[in-house]
Amino acid sequence: MKNVEKSRHKYTESQAYLAGGVASSLRSAMKPTPLFASKGSGPRIWDVDGNVYIDYLLGYGPLILGHAHEATTESVYAAMKRGITYGLQHEGEIELARTLTEILPCADKVALSGSGTEAVMLALRLARAYTGKRKIVRFHGHYHGWSDTIFTSFPSSDMRQSDTTALVSPVDQTILPGTSGQSEIALKDIILLPWNDSAALETALREHHDDIAAVISEPVMCNSGCVLPKPGYLEQMRNLTNELSIVMILDEVITGFRLGLSGAHGKFGLKPDLVTIGKALGGGIAVSAVAGSQDIMALIENGTVSHLGTLNGNGVATAAALATIAELSKDEGAVYAKMIKNADLLVEGIRRLLAKHSLPGIVNQIGPVFHMMFTQEPKVEDFAAFTQRDAAKYSEFSSKMLEEGVLVRSNGLWYLSAVHGEQEIEETLAAVDRALAHL
Numbered sequence: 001m002k003n004v005e006k007s008r009h010k011y012t013e014s015q016a017y018l019a020g021g022v023a024s025s026l027r028s029a030m031k032p033t034p035l036f037a038s039k040g041s042g043p044r045i046w047d048v049d050g051n052v053y054i055d056y057l058l059g060y061g062p063l064i065l066g067h068a069h070e071a072t073t074e075s076v077y078a079a080m081k082r083g084i085t086y087g088l089q090h091e092g093e094i095e096l097a098r099t100l101t102e103i104l105p106c107a108d109k110v111a112l113s114g115s116g117t118e119a120v121m122l123a124l125r126l127a128r129a130y131t132g133k134r135k136i137v138r139f140h141g142h143y144h145g146w147s148d149t150i151f152t153s154f155p156s157s158d159m160r161q162s163d164t165t166a167l168v169s170p171v172d173q174t175i176l177p178g179t180s181g182q183s184e185i186a187l188k189d190i191i192l193l194p195w196n197d198s199a200a201l202e203t204a205l206r207e208h209h210d211d212i213a214a215v216i217s218e219p220v221m222c223n224s225g226c227v228l229p230k231p232g233y234l235e236q237m238r239n240l241t242n243e244l245s246i247v248m249i250l251d252e253v254i255t256g257f258r259l260g261l262s263g264a265h266g267k268f269g270l271k272p273d274l275v276t277i278g279k280a281l282g283g284g285i286a287v288s289a290v291a292g293s294q295d296i297m298a299l300i301e302n303g304t305v306s307h308l309g310t311l312n313g314n315g316v317a318t319a320a321a322l323a324t325i326a327e328l329s330k331d332e333g334a335v336y337a338k339m340i341k342n343a344d345l346l347v348e349g350i351r352r353l354l355a356k357h358s359l360p361g362i363v364n365q366i367g368p369v370f371h372m373m374f375t376q377e378p379k380v381e382d383f384a385a386f387t388q389r390d391a392a393k394y395s396e397f398s399s400k401m402l403e404e405g406v407l408v409r410s411n412g413l414w415y416l417s418a419v420h421g422e423q424e425i426e427e428t429l430a431a432v433d434r435a436l437a438h439l
């Protein structure tokens with residue numbers, strides 16, 4: 001057993017002062033105890049007990065260049081020395097905004113915020129102001145941050161048995177809030193649909209388009225099984241929203257700068273009206289953006305929509321994003337090509353080991369992000385199939401991986417960085433082999 005006594009003590013100490021002992025509720029789920037980190041370097045992270053782990057949590061996604069990347073860290077230091085935030089405009093904002101408009105196909109203009117949650121809040125506000133309508137269509141299994149207007153929870157089981165007509169017809173739906181204390185009124189404007197279901201989408205949009213301001217969707221359902229859109233599904237979403245005067249928002253907080261410089265919408269050749277990006281954009285520093293078409297972003301320019309935030313566009317955030325983008329842009333796609341090659345190696349290895357240990361499981365992958373699950377399902381192509389996985393068994397597996405010196409999220413989602421190399425992949429696969437043998 002790995003010694004994590006110091007982490008245990010720190011957790012107890014933390015609970016005396018920090019509500020819940022963790023700064024973001026999800027983090028308390030880690031077994032045997034939430035780990036306390038002492039440092040990170042490249043693809044590895046150390047805890048306060050001196051254990052070292054190959055890191056596939058990567059700060060829940062942002063660390064696309066690994067920990068303490070030299071060039072980006074230097075750039076952030078240099079920006080800090082020039083003053084952390086001004087409350088005035090500065091050239092870094094122009095440079096970042098220009099860069100994003102050049103890179104992201106859907107971006108005529110951008111707006112900068114601090115987190116993915118804030119970017120989504122702004123995108124929804126823009127859509128409502130632009131259309132003069134209120135309802136927002138969102139999908140089971142997607143996550144768009146924790147703000148009152150969009151945070152919902154989902155039944156984790158029995159999706160197969162649930163009355164899908166209730167999902168198709170948004171009338172009389174019960175939308176479960178994501179947490180206690182949420183405004184129920186805010187959720188009355190949500191229409192919840194099954195994702196990857198063309199008929200449900202078409203029915204709901206055609207029946208209720210007079211009330212629908214926006215459809216918001218992850219382009220790949222990364223938060224629930226890394227499920228790819230069925231061929232033509234996002235295109236159908238684009239066509240219907242165009243036809244029915246509904247704003248299409250792709251939430252690229254995970255996929256932005258992770259699937260490639262131009263995100264999922266660039267990769268799939270789509271032109272949504274708005275995209276939200278965060279996580280990998282800042283390489284670990286808090287920064288997010290909404291990017292979109294001129295006619296919608298004009299609502300900020302002409303003062304119709306307020307976009308506020310004390311630290312929006314601060315010099316540290318813009319320096320971090322610019323340095324991260326510069327690193328990712330090096331050698332004409334070579335950084336992504338290497339990351340994807342290594343992710344392929346790892347995923348193929350995991351699939352091979354699942355077969356070797358006769359453990360039914362699936363790994364859904366898109367580039368350097370993938371979801372591993374234990375399941376009897378032949379494939380996982382929607383949220384209903386995702387709910388059939390054995391979450392408890394995976395959580396046990398993730399604890400065994402910690403024992404083996406590999407940090408993975410307990411829900412099955414893995415991120416790979418540009419600095420994970422063949423050495424790390426080899427060590428990780430050896431750890432997977434041992435962890436699966438002990439399941």
Ligand code: PLP
Nearest residue numbers: 115116117143144145251253254
């Ligand atoms: N949108 C998506 C798709 C996400 O995965 C997340 C976070 O995981 C968010 C929005 C919220 O971002 P943040 O945690 O930065 O507020």
